[in-house]
Amino acid sequence: MYCLQSITLCSLVLFCMSSLSPASASAVHHQNAPSAHTVNGTYTGLTLNTFNQEAFYGIPFATPPLGDLRLRYPVPFNQSWTGTRNATVRSDSCPGFDKPFAQGFADGLTMGEDCLTLDIVRPANVQPGDNLPVFFWIYGGGFKAGGSADPRYNTSFMVRNSMQMRKPIIAVVPNYRTSAFGLLASREVAAAGVGNIALFDQRQAMKWVSENIHAFGGDPSKVTIAGESAGGSSAGYQLVAFEGKNDGLFRSAILESSSLLGASMNTVETLNVTYQGWYDNITTTVGCNTAADSLACLRTVPYQKLFSAVNGFQFKPYIDGKFISQPPSVSIAKGQIADVALIMGSNTDEGTAEFFTPRGTLNNDSDISSLVAHLGGGLNASVVANILRLYPDDPIRGCPFGTGPERFADQGFQYKRGAAITGDVNIHAGRRAYAVNHSQRSKHPIYTYRFNQAPWNMQEVDVTTTAPVFVTHFTEIVHVFDNPDKNVNWIGPYPIISELAAFVSRSWVSFIHDQNPNNHGLEGKPVWPKYNTSDPQNIVFRAGASWVEKDDWRQEQLAYWSTLWSEIMT
Template sequence: MSGHWSIGVCALALLLLSSLSPASAAAVHHQNAPSAHTVNGTYTGLSLESFNQEAFYGIPFAIPPLGDLRLRYPVPYNQSWRGSRNATVRSDSCPGFDKPFAQGFADGLTMSENCLTLDIVRPANVKPGDNLPVFFWIYGGGFKAGGSADPRYNTSFMVRNSMEMKKPIIAVVPNYRTGAFGLLASKEVAAAGVGNIALFDQRLAMEWVSENIRAFGGDPTKVTIAGESAGGSSAGYHLVAFGGKNNGLFRSAILESSSLLGATSESWWYDNITTTVGCNTAADSLACLRTVPYLKFFNAINGFQFKPYIDGRFVTQPPSISIAKGQIADVALIMGSNTDEGTAEFFTPRGTLNNDSDIASLVAHLANGLSDEIVSNVLRLYPDDPIQGCPFGTGPERFADQGVQYKRGAAITGDLNIHAGRRAYAVSHSQRSKHPIYTYRFDQAPWDMKEVDVTTTAPVFVTHYSEIVHVFDNPDKNVNWIGPYPILSELANYVSRSWVSFIHDQTPNNHGLQNKPVWPRYDASKPQNIVFRAGASWIEKDDWRKEQLAYWSTIWSEVMT
């Protein structure tokens, strides 16, 4: 399930943070600058001397989707040249949105439609033939916003960990179109056969990596696709895409705070948009939308939510059916969630859940609407008992200023959107696949109990997105700062190294750290998670809220998954 968020600081401040992140501040361009010879031609990159790394920014994998290419599938980049092209500056990010929602990963990003590029970071002096494993990160942002230039996804720290571990990897972060630019749905879109453009953007970037990553010293047979929230859901869609045929584009996947299973639905805003921009009377309204000036189109689609949907080509059926039929890429996986996912403001409304009727209404309006019988069952499984509510482990405290039954609602939404699907798929994968799946529960709250772009109003606890700064082991003081305490930095180093180990070796246990629990392969007959917490990570039996999570698995069709 996707999430939506916003950075919540002024755009100028974040722009400066982005431009002055260590990977950028350390950049040196000189006559010994690194180069790579791709299918199209040669690129010259940057030396990141403080990291002993090299970067190539803004490499196009598709023809810019401008003019008549707007609202079409990406077209492979087909230019060739002699000499060397500059790859030292990040491209614009794809158009993204903040208001009227209080969240948005567009803050501080320079945006335009000319955005279908990717960024690469590698250890210094890597050469073709070194065959390094590849980390392919798909950013989240609720399918509303995001970009490879977001400083929170600075891959240099993870790559540095891999170098220190003597398990070097290459990191790739592509841009893809969000909002209506990437996920517009309507009968006109269906007739034109251009649904789920965002997912095709991501797929074409994977194909570019398959064709070109050897030039950068990477191994196209050792790619791990990964993402969080909308990015993790995207990785999940790539598992079931085209009947589960991944064409060797990746050998493993990491799905953070997302799942193949959870509440999804199509968003049909096409008529609203065409009316706003004056295309509703055109003989071909979709063609008309391609002629609308960028800012006029951008403003017309702001405020609407768009998500991937069944388009008949990329996604041919609900993922729950793909899983049941075994029509899913059989690859190694890491999959997990954060303890208190439901406290994210986009999952659970604040200040409106005060009685049983409010909760019943919340449940009834999940997905495309749920029956009275399902509503009754959910209310029974999730009683008005704050001790059982989310944030979990907070006892009888109700956080009543957010709603007397807020914790009850947060437990429901977190389970439906994230936890239930994670467990259901872990069980399924472990029973059918020869490849391992490792699952986790992240249990470390932000140092200041604030997760900018998710929620900064109590209760926060271990909410959505809390693990990101640990995965990237990013000490920068951006809006997702890890905090001043060494114990948190130690956890980040542990989590990030576990991810690197999985990317490199297909097991998270070769992290090279002492006195850490052995993370077991998930086994449905003895289901176990690792729990990540500062100073005290451990292995637990995966049976929390067993009856509640199992119930959602009986009604996947009703929640449109």
């Protein structure tokens, strides 16, 4: 059953199939199961009859990070065998913490430390030598939680689109360590040289793909890395990693609702006043604070005890001098960034996400001043005054945009003012700044977008469900994956929105396959132009009425943030 005629009707059928388990109506294991001969040995996967696809789940790309390998960089998977190994069951997701700290990105996931695996979905009957382009998805979740098993990232619908377009792709989704297991930071971590483990996990998964994806029918020279939120930031950090040396691991990237610019980053020197206290709390809680080597001690703590101790501490990537040698703004200015084709975009109302803008506390000028003054490493009074001038207390100009004089005052009398500021500094300003830079220096195209379709029911579970929501963070994800399943972020029952999802997803597939998002095969859609500083344009995705716009909204405001990257520590 292909469900080609009606996506909304299909969703009622596909809801019955579990995205978390291969033992579902869509997955069949039999004597003629697909196989692939990797460097290590042969894997046997599953046939997904519903989609006419094949899947390989839980393939290790690194040695399990257990025992003394905990809190260390990933070690390449070096086992070999004769015969075959089953790749029919997903591994545990890497440890991450759940609500109220992580907006639920660990919901429904079975977690454990033996998690450094990846999942592959491909069209049926693909053979080595077919050389299909590869979609390499890095999940988000604030670097706090996430996993390849999250049903929102079911790649079968996107791969099915690629098959219908006659532009077949292979999808790969790796797990990587989040929370303190992947991003622990302190002077002890810095001294041991094991910072940013999560980013090294992602890199190791890319290396595995480079060495092995040919066995699955993929082309290692045609990999597109992609992600949203923390996943998009991860893709951005991969661009500047090792001063822009990507060793041919990917030819293009897609950064959704994220940026190389805007997210404040610690340095080794600032760890003492940021993450050190968290590290000390953790080591004290588990009894490692008196050990001669507290980091070595943490490797001996029982998993559940350590998991409980780190729960709630939100570590993020920092400038470790190894993977990331300098602020991304400096890397961009120096041109020390991987030169690849790009899609980069944002959602109109990013600032309404609950983790960007505080609710119920922004009621007057003093509250807004405090919010702005604490951005990055701290902004001085003159800068704060300029920002307040650029973002006056005028609800008509506030976020969610286009909602007129409504203040949503129950969330704070000046909430919309604050949401406009946080959305711009965290996402929008960096997107435009890098689009301009890339289009001026690169030989490869960059395509930018503004996603402008609110969820059908004004609910974006795990991001914000309290009004105002509108076109908030994460809203585009269900469209990119064209996923009609009734999971917590459902496309909804309206055909016009399902049509938008098909357009967005097919545009992504076209870019992955051709480095051009316009070969989607749909009629009556606007042509998405390459970004050009002489006439900068975005495509705007909206149900029933997508269009191309001049990228000049909030020109003065976004330009001002670009003068502050060093102060914001990005």
